[in-house]
Amino acid sequence: MAETTTIRISRDTHAQVARLAAERHETIDETVRRALRALRQDTMAQDLRAELTDEESSWLDADAG
Template sequence: MPDTTTIRVSRATHARLTRLAAERHETVDQTVSRAVRALRQDTMGRDLATELTDDERAWLDADAG
């Protein structure tokens, strides 16, 4: 790991992360990275699942030619 920093988590969270990382045969850093990516994907999915606004519908229906 060329560049690192420290984050503060509770001992319980650290224990869960360590256990998850061991179960997945990966480092704690890899597990945290995977979790962050999953949270971002969840947010994107929720955003995509919301109803389109009238402006968004008009933009999508606009003639491209």
């Protein structure tokens, strides 16, 4: 495992993460890493669903050549 640090979370949150990690047969670190990736992906998906600005539309409609 890489170098570690400590973060403060509630006992309830720790129990939930530990339970989920055990169900997935992975470490808490792996579970948290997956959760962070899923959150980043969700943010990207929200950005992609947003309406294009006028500037973005103009750029996409520009003649390439």
